[in-house]
Amino acid sequence: EINLTEIGRYIDYLTEKQSINSIFVNGTTGESVSLSVAERKTLAEEWCQKAKGKMDQVIVHVGCMSLKDSQELARHAAQIGANGIAVIAPSYFKPSTADALRTFLHHVSSVAPALPFYYYHIPALTGVDVPLSDVLENIEELIPSFRGVKFTGCDLTEFGQCVSHSRPHWSVLYGIDEQLLAGLAMGAHGAVGSTYNYLGSHVHKLMSAFEKGDLIKARAIQFKIQELLSYAKKLGFDLGVNKQLMNDVSGLCLGPPRSPLMPCPHARALSIKQKYQSLFPEN
Numbered sequence: 001e002i003n004l005t006e007i008g009r010y011i012d013y014l015t016e017k018q019s020i021n022s023i024f025v026n027g028t029t030g031e032s033v034s035l036s037v038a039e040r041k042t043l044a045e046e047w048c049q050k051a052k053g054k055m056d057q058v059i060v061h062v063g064c065m066s067l068k069d070s071q072e073l074a075r076h077a078a079q080i081g082a083n084g085i086a087v088i089a090p091s092y093f094k095p096s097t098a099d100a101l102r103t104f105l106h107h108v109s110s111v112a113p114a115l116p117f118y119y120y121h122i123p124a125l126t127g128v129d130v131p132l133s134d135v136l137e138n139i140e141e142l143i144p145s146f147r148g149v150k151f152t153g154c155d156l157t158e159f160g161q162c163v164s165h166s167r168p169h170w171s172v173l174y175g176i177d178e179q180l181l182a183g184l185a186m187g188a189h190g191a192v193g194s195t196y197n198y199l200g201s202h203v204h205k206l207m208s209a210f211e212k213g214d215l216i217k218a219r220a221i222q223f224k225i226q227e228l229l230s231y232a233k234k235l236g237f238d239l240g241v242n243k244q245l246m247n248d249v250s251g252l253c254l255g256p257p258r259s260p261l262m263p264c265p266h267a268r269a270l271s272i273k274q275k276y277q278s279l280f281p282e283n
Ligand SMILES: CC(=O)N[C@H](C=O)[C@@H](O)[C@H](O)[C@H](O)CO
Pocket: 028, 029, 122, 125, 152, 175, 176, 177, 178, 192, 193, 194, 195, 229
């Protein structure tokens, strides 16, 4: 079950302990595709309310298999004062061309035309990997509220092209935490990642080292993040494990994942947490 009572504390934790000032809710880590439309509305509402005055931006992911559900969530996001919406490609009946995907995104955005709109590209999970350059071509003619991409993919050529063809008022955000530094080198305007729930303060240091041109320091942090995630992946890393780590590091009660995902076995959680503590002892 969703647990609203923890969200206020969660926001305080992220802002105070992890220096995270914007949040992407009901996405992958939020298990949005396993939630009902009603649950997603309730969560989005609580995040928008509790983040008011504490966070800069709340972006609500509203992608669903059904266009109607996505539109309902987009309208709702506008009503509750979200700062933007994002949409993944539907993944059971998949858009087979860039045009089909653009049409779907257009239909969602058009019910909330005042809200900044982001395409959430995550081909490993949606199975939809139509060329992004085709999706983005003159996209503002079709979607005037289009403001960027959350790019969760390892293809840095495609990411670079995405940055290079972006307009000045867009944000192209990188979503592979293990290689954010490469994304920054390609011109990422920001980052969205599941591990920033517990690595946010370190990722901030990585980003500011990069901005200052201190690649040695930036790499040292990136390598530690890679080491943690490689270790976790060897033991079996999925959303259930990630969530357990979020629980253990923050002390918040964020609960187990929803079926079909499985809770993280206790021994695995412990071992990954120890690795985290040895790599990031200051936390
Ligand atoms: C598939 C997935 O969950 N991607 C996340 C962002 O979108 C990332 O933050 C990863 O969880 C992270 O890079 C760890 O592999």
